[in-house]
Each structure stands twice: as C-alpha cells, then as structure tokens.
Amino acid sequence: MKKIIGIILLLIIILAVGCKKDNINTGDKDIKPEELPSEDNNIQIDPIEDRIKSMSLEEKIGQLLIVGFEGTEINQEIISFIEELKVGGFILFSRNIEDENKTLELLNNIKEANSDNDIPLFLSIDEEGGRVSRLPKAFKKLPEAIKLGNKNDKEISYNYGKILGERVKALGFNVDFAPVLDINSNPKNPVIGNRAFGSTVDIVVSNGIQVMSGIRDTNIIPAVKHFPGHGDTGIDSHVNLPIVKKSMEELEKMELIPFIKAIEEDVDMIMVAHILYPAMDEEYPSTMSQKIIQNLLRDQLGYNGVVVSDDMTMGAIVENYSLEEASLRFIKSGGDIALICHGNDNPKKVIEHIKESVNTGSLSEIDIDKKVYRILKLKEKYALEDKIIESNNLEELNTKTIKLIEEINK
Template identity: 65%
Template sequence: MKLYLRIFILLVITIFIVGCNHKKLDIEKPNIEENNDFKEENKEPADSIEDKIRAMSLEEKIGQLMIIGFDGTDVNEEIRNFIEELKVGGFILFSRNIVDENQTLRLLNKTKEENSNNDIPLFLSIDEEGGRVSRLSKSFVKLPEAMKIGDINDKDISYNFGKILGKRVGSLGFNINFAPVLDINSNSQNPVIGDRAFGTTIDQVVNNGLEVLLGMRDMGIIPAVKHFPGHGDTDTDSHIKLPKVNKTMDELKLFELVPFIEAISKDVDIVMVAHILYPNIDKNYPATMSPKLIQSVLREDLGYDGVVISDDMTMGAIVENYTLEEAVLSFLKSGGDIALICHGKDNPEKVFERIKEAVKIGDLKEKDIDDKVYRILKLKGKYDLEDKIINTIDLETLNKDTKELINHINR
C-alpha cells in the first residue's frame, strides 16, 4: 500500500512539473512575437523614390534634368516630341505662348494630357514677378514691381503679394514660379535688375522677399529664388553678355549671399544660379558652370540640399562664350540639377544627346544623375504634383483680390 502511495505521489509531482514547464513556454512565446513585431516596426521604410529611379531608363533620367521653352500657343509636334522622345521634366511659358487666360488654361491642360503616359508629372513654370516681368495676359490686373513692395516694407503686404502671385499662376495650372528676386540692387547702373529687386539694402530684400516666398508656397506654388549668388551689382545684362563682378567671397558673404542664406533657412525648394563671372572666386567659369560656387559655396558652405536650376542656358552670357551642350554639362558636373533651355527647338535634343554621351564615356557618372533625379522627384512628391486638368478659372475673384491689395498699398 505504501508502494502504491509513493508511486501516486511521484506521478502527481511529475504532472505538476510538466504543467509548470508548459506554462513557462506559453509565457515566453508571446514575448518572442512582441520582439519580432518591434523589429518590424523599427525597420526603415523602403525608399520609393530610389525604387522609382532604379526602374527608370537613362533617357528618362536625363529628361528630368531639363525644363524647356517652346514656340506656339497650342500643343504641337515640338511639345509632343519633347514629352515622348526626351521625357522632359517640365516646360516654361513666356509671353509668346500666352494669348489670354482661357487659351493658357487649355494649353497647360493639353500639355498635361500629352504627358499622361509618363509616370512622372511635369514641372510647369513661368516668370511672374509683378511689375515689368509678368508673362500672364493683360486680363490679369497688373501687380506693382518688387521695389514698390520693398519701399512699403510691410511683411503682411509682402506675404499677401506672394499669395496673389501664387494664386494667379496656380489657377492656370503652373506649379513653379521663378520668383522672388533676391538680388540686392546695389549698382545704380544695373540694366537688368533695378526695380525687380525689393530694395538696395539687405533688410529690404530679406524682410520682403522671404514673405513673398512664403506667400507663394502657402498657395501650393514652388518658389524659385534668383539669381544666386547675386545679380544686383552688375552693369551688364546677362541676356546679352557675360557680366563680371570683382568681389571676394568674404564680400559676397557679407552682402549678396545674405538673402539666399535666409531663404535656405526657410527651406527654399529651388535656387536659380546666375550667369555671372566672379574672377576672384573662379576666374574660369561663370557661376552657372562653377563647381566652386555651386558645389563648394551653395551646397557645402551654405548647406543647401534642394534643387539647383540654371538661368536660361540660351542667354548671350553663355552661348556667346561657350557651346550650349558643354555649358549644360559643366553646370551638371558643378552640382546643378535642372538646365533651363528656353529657346531653340533643336537645343533640347542636342543637350540630351551630349549628356547621354558623357555618361557613356564616363565623363558624367550615372550615380550623379540619380542624385539629381532624386532631388527632383522628391520635390515633385513634396508638392503632390500631378498632371491634373483644371476646368475653369475664376479671374474675377483673382482680380478683385489684386485690386484690394493695390488699394491697401496706395493708402
């Protein structure tokens, strides 16, 4: 009897121990699963932009490095070829392309439709500064020049000025405005800037230029500040000849560069580089082709990692001194991202083929092109750009807002 009792007790103890072990296992298992969940949550998300770039052909990448001007007021074979064959990243419109607001709306809508087979939306850009640099039709109430805004020096007025600029270009379907001008007009003989600047002092340009930038951006329009590193102290029009400014880097940092530094602190998305030679900084190349000014100064010293665009590469300052193709290649190799090519229907293809050749012979690394395209696609994604059709424009309300601002200015 005692033997049976001992056996019974041993069986009870064994069952108890095994049961405890099972409990222990049941407790530990969820902990393991939680740890796995934690690891999954903390994995870095896949970079969709990099995935998109990996799926792109070299030709598609090169196309993103160009914004193109064209002739005509309607979609034509020229535009179709730029979209279908060159896969261009965007277009710029001038007065030659604009008749009235309804025609402009149709033109931009048709251009978007032509791009519908491409996964990447277009940059649609314009120079709409107010004053004498206004490409929109005369049906829009004329805005005052930047200098008048700077003379008033009221941040609320400047911000609303920027909002109106953004509203009017956005209402037609544009998504980039090449404004505001951040040049300080310090040279009374300046033939190209003048009243396009907000003033002759750092404070006027910074206080008002940055508010205009913010106003446009709050309307969903990408501002492109210009003309880095400063076009205000020139006495030559870069549309015709290459200006030369004999300033040192220390002088630029204390004056011309200040508005651009402030814009970078506000996360400006695009900086336009000027065709100006600064022989004390780079005696061989103008800013648009200078690794010292773009890569060393703008990118490294000032810490700018956004999109860098050239001024129009078909301006006299460039084509009177260099071949267009080599100038664009130099711009890209110097740290630039998008070449603005505003004139000449054969020029975009020439530039396209030269970039392609440079990659083939190892003169330009495809990895460098990938970095540029990454910045471009990131910007298009940041503003949720899409080739969306806009059916109507409320010009009456736009003009009403403009008149109210002008009345406020003239009080």
Template identity: 50%
Template sequence: MFKKQGLILLLVMILFSASACNLTKENTNGYSDKNIDSNSGQLNPPTNGPNEDISKGDQDIEVDKTKEQISSMSLEEKIGQMLVVGIDGYNLNSNTKNLLDKHKVGGIIVMGENVQDSKQLLSLINEIKKENQKNKIPLFMTIDEEGGRVTRMPKEFKKLPSNKVIGQINNPTFSYKLGSVIAEEIKAFGFNMDFAPVLDINSNPRNLVIGDRAFGAKASIVSSLGIQTMKGIQNQNIIPAVKHFPGHGDTLVDSHKGLPSVSNDLKRLKSLELIPFSEAIKNNADVVMIAHILLPKIDKDNPSSMSKIIITDILRKELKFEGVVITDDMTMGAIVKNYPIGEAAVKSVSAGADIVLVCHGYNNELEVINTLKNAVVKGEISEERIDESVYRILKLKEKYQLKDEIINTVDVNKINSKINNLLNSYVNKK
C-alpha cells in the same frame, strides 16, 4: 579486476549525471531554466534568440520608393527629368510632343511669346498636361511671374507692383499676401512653379537688368520681404525658385546679352549678396536658380552656373542647401556667345546643377539632351551623379503632390478683385 571495472563504471555514471544537470540549466539551443514555464513545463521563447532579432529587423526596414523608382528608369528618362524647356507658339505642336513623349522632359516654361489671352493660355497648358499624362511623372509647369515689368500673365489681369515699390512700402505682411496672390493667379492656369522671388540686392544703381526687380539696396530688406513673398507663394502650394544666386545686383552687363563679370570676392559676397539666399535656405527654400555671372576672384574659369566652387562648395556645403538647383536660361547671351550649349549643360551638371533651363530653340534643347546623355555614356558624368539630381527632383514633385490635372475655367474677375483689394489696402491708400 572486477573492483577496478566497477569503480570506472561508477565514475562514468557520476560524469553523465553532472552533464545532464548542465544541459537542464542551459541547453544547446540557448534556453536556460528561466525559459521553462514552472506550471506547464513548456519552453518560453528565448530572450535573445535569433527569431526576435529577425522580427525586429523586418519592422525597421523602410523602403525608399523614390530610389526604387529611379532604379527602374532608363538613362533617357532620368536626363529628361533634368530639363525644363521652352516651347514655340500658342498651341501644342509636334516638337513639344516629341520633347514630352520621346525625351520625357521634366518641365515646361511658358514665356510671354506663348501667351495671347486667358482662354488660349489655359488651353495650351491643358494640352501639354494631357499629352504628358502618358508618362508616369508629372511636369513642372513653370513661369516667370515676379510682378512689375517681369510678367507673363494675360493682359486681362490687373498689373502687380514691382519689387522696388514693395520694398518702399516695406511691409512683410503685404509681401506675403502679394506672393500668395501671384501664386493664386498662376495656379488658376495650372502652373506649379514660379521663378520668383528675386533675392538680388540692388547695390549698383547702374544695373538695369535688376533695378526695380529688387526689393532694395539693403540685405535686411531684401531678406525680410523676399522670404515673405516666398512663403506666400508656398502657401498656395506653388514652388518658388529664389534667384539669381549668388547675386546679380552688382552687374553692369545684362546676362541676356553677354557674360557679366564682377570682381567681388567671397568675403564681400558673405557680407552682402549671399545674406538673402542664406536666410531663404534657413526658411525652407525649395529651389535656387543660378545666375550666369563670372566671379574671377572666386572661380576665374567658370561662370557661376558652371562653377563647382559656387554651386557645390558655397551653396551646398557652406549654406547647406539640400533642395533643387536650376540654371538660368542656357540660351541667354552669357552662355551661347561663349560656350557650346551642350558643353555648358554638361559643365553645369558636373558642377552640381540639378535642372538645366533651356527656354528657346528646339535644336538647343535636343543638343542639351544628347550631349548630357553622351557625357554619361562616355563616363564624363557618372550615372550616380545623375541619380542624385533625379532624386531631388522627384522628391520635390512628391512634396508638392504634383499632378497633370486639367483645369476647365479661370475666373479672371475673382483674381482681379483680390488684386484690387490688396493694392487698395497697401499701395493706393492715402
């Protein structure tokens, strides 16, 4: 009996001893012999312990501040960022104040009808920016300044040649310097975005709306000179908006007056009209403006500015454009003679446009704002879709470090001297 109990006790002791050895080699906390310092006998941190993973994870987390900013914005603020609007008169008025203060619009376009002279123009822009300083997000201050017949600059400034003249000279260096001097001219007043250069190919001599606004009739010339002008504009920290995608050069109808229809198919566009835009995108174009053109062989129901096929499928997916898409002016005849402007804006955003441009009419601007808001409330447009556009808009403003800074004076003589020197070097030389 006692011998049997002694044998059992001996077996238990042997088993306990073996277990203790195993615990020394690898304890329950994941430590092993290699974790024990041979000198101090203290435990070293585990090589694959949870503390190391947590620490590494903390270091890898990067907060996207733009997404955080968007998450704190109201729907009204988001929709406001998606509008660039025109204004009435030569001074800041109550309508413009309302657009800035209540509707938080993302940008202002100054038209020729808003310009008297340099002093008045600078005062107007400063008034607008001062009013917007109440808001957290700076404005796109935009203008159509192409040179040639499309200019909004005060008459004190020396005229710049048309793109047709630049195309005839066909010197990329000249195009770059011209883009730079245009940007310097508008920057002097506080503008930060130029709806230029024109990348349309003048393939139809009967097209009067484009005509001498194009660099030429060949894709190679338009691409080469247009991209250099774009880079010259960017060199002055001004945002260029290339236009008019997918190409306005083969139209007969002026989209200011009616809706042009062009029978070209996608194969034709890829072989000609899309080439300058594709090259501009490869060269870091920031903004693309969409034309109001019906291309029934591509989308028989919607003009390009409302076409998901053209904006999302062709521009975004095929040409891989990741920047900001803005419509041409929605108050042009091509739109308002054929569609309710609010409905047109909803279709444009649904198709992939980020910014709706509304150049004329306070009531038009309110209709677009309210219709877009209602479309989101009703679920016709998701708020996630709105957030995508606002993200691109805010990232662009951040990239160019936009600020609503007040400018005290404009040195017209200095800018005119630069224009004269440039023209004497390339245009006027014998």
C-alpha cells in the same frame, strides 16, 4: 551509488541544455532560417529610389531639363519633348500666352500629353509682378517689387506672394521663378533695377522672404533668384557675360545674405545666374562653376534642394561657350535642372551630350540618380499631378489684386 548516478544524470542534462543554448546563439541548424530575426524587417522601401531604379538613362536625363517651345497651342514639338526626350518640365513665355482661356487649354493639353508618364511635369513661368509678367492682360497688373520694399510691410509682401501663387496656379502652373533676391546696389544695373525689393540687405530679406513664403503657401514652388547675386552687374546677362569684381568678404556681407536666409527658411529651388565672380572662380561663371554651386551653395551654405540654371540659351552663355558643354558643366558642378528656353533642337543636343558623357565615364549615372531623386522628391512634396483644371477664378483674383494695390499705395 544511486545518489552518484543521480548527480551524473543531472550534470548530463545541464550540459545538454547548455549546448542547446549555444546552438541557438550561434545560429545552429536546430534553428530554422525563417525563425531567425531579419535585419530587413524594419527597412522602409523608399518609393522614389525604387522609381529611379526602374527608369532608363534617357528618362533620368530628361528630368534634368525644363524647356521652352514655340506656339500657343499643343503641337508636335511639345509632344516630341514629352514622348521622345522625356523632359521634366516646360517654361512658358509671352510668346506662348494669348489669353487666360487659351493658356488654361494649352496647359491642360500638355498635361494630357504627359498622361502616360507617371512622373508629373514642372510647368513654370517667370511671374514676378511689375515688368516681368507673362500672364494674360486680363490679369490686373501687380506693381514692381521696389514698391513693396518702399512700403516695407511684411504682411503686404506675404499677401503679394500669395496672389502671385494663386494667379499662376489658376492657369495650371506649379513653379514660379520668383522672387528676385538680388540687392540692387548698382544704379546702372540694366537688368535688375525695380525688379529688386531694394538696395539694402534688410529690405530685400524682409520682403523677399515673405513673398517666397506667400507663393509657397499656395502650393506653388517658388524659385528664388539669381544666386549668388545679380544686383551689382553692369551688363545684362541676356546679352553677354557680366563680371562682378567683389571680394568674398563683400559678397558675404551683402549679396549672399538673402539666399542664406532663404535656405534657413527651407527654400525648395534656387536659380543660379550667369555671372563671373573672379573672387570665387576666375575661369567659369556661376552656372558652370563647381566652386560656386557645389562648394559654396551646397557644401558651405548647406543647401540640399533643387538648383536650376538661368536660361542656358542666354547671350552670357552662348556668346562665350558651347550650349551643350556649358549645360553639361552646370550638371557636373552641382546643378540639377538646366533651363533651355529657346531653340527647337537645343534640348535634344543637350540631352545627347549628357548621355554621351555618361557613356564615356565623365559623368556617373549615380550622380544623375542623386539629382533625379531631388527633383522627384520636390514633385512629391508639392503633390504635383497632371490634373486638368476646368476653369479659373480671374474675377476673384483681380478683386484681391486691386485691394492689395490700394494697401501698397496708402
């Protein structure tokens, strides 16, 4: 009898322990909530996503613009762009630049005006060398890109890019809209010409990618241009809309190749041109074309970086479209930053039009968040900050430039 009672007690204990295990596995009340494993324990909070969540719609839309302004000194127009429109950055032209000291002071003052904003500004310039140079005259002039192509020395082209980057960095810029990756295949091209490294794919790729790398290695953001290719145009897009009637097969064998190579080398920013390519989109120029920006550049070529437009106030756009609608269409087609270089009222008009499109539901705030994420990620990657620069090393830079010119001319 004692053995039987002992066996029964043993079975009861075994059953009780089994039930307890079941309670643990099923999350029974015997297990306190804080003792359960949490899926959130290993989740890393993305500070950029967190920052975007705290931004107003107006702040987000502001990041989608880089704007131009008048004058060579800090003024109310610039302050308004920063404080009221929350713009993501500025571009300077020759009209804004007198000498190296005043330019340094101007950029420092712009940074100070943005000091209450924890998002630093893009401070950009078109500095290609040759005839497209906005820097003060005290900087020794660099030769045009075609001379690099004729020399065809990768080390020289890389050093050329480094000097470009160091020159703009010395004044406080952080973005250079260069190099040109267009292939100058049309001798009658009125706008590219000797700005291109050459008229063949190999020459443009060999030298253009090296210049891009040289700029990037000075911690200046290079923006290659003008996607999908401006080299075969017969009209200057500053004046009106060029049309390139090449087949897709022809474009894939020529114009697109330098940009594909740049994407393979992790280019951070690509500028899109105002050109109509009927083979890809019969209705809209590149800057307004979803087929070209989203379908080709992003989906087909796999580019995930920042897409910036060429100046949306150029004749190719404003002679044929409403600036506000064209800028919105650029954003909706896969673009990230609209470049608005002229007109004091134009940035506000564009921002208000984008905001209205969000309010009416034709553009989602989620899409804007994705663009802002790319922009803030790029600013973080290059550790941009509105840091004051006390002086520049002009003499040293000119010595380097002279030495490089001598190597190019050998």
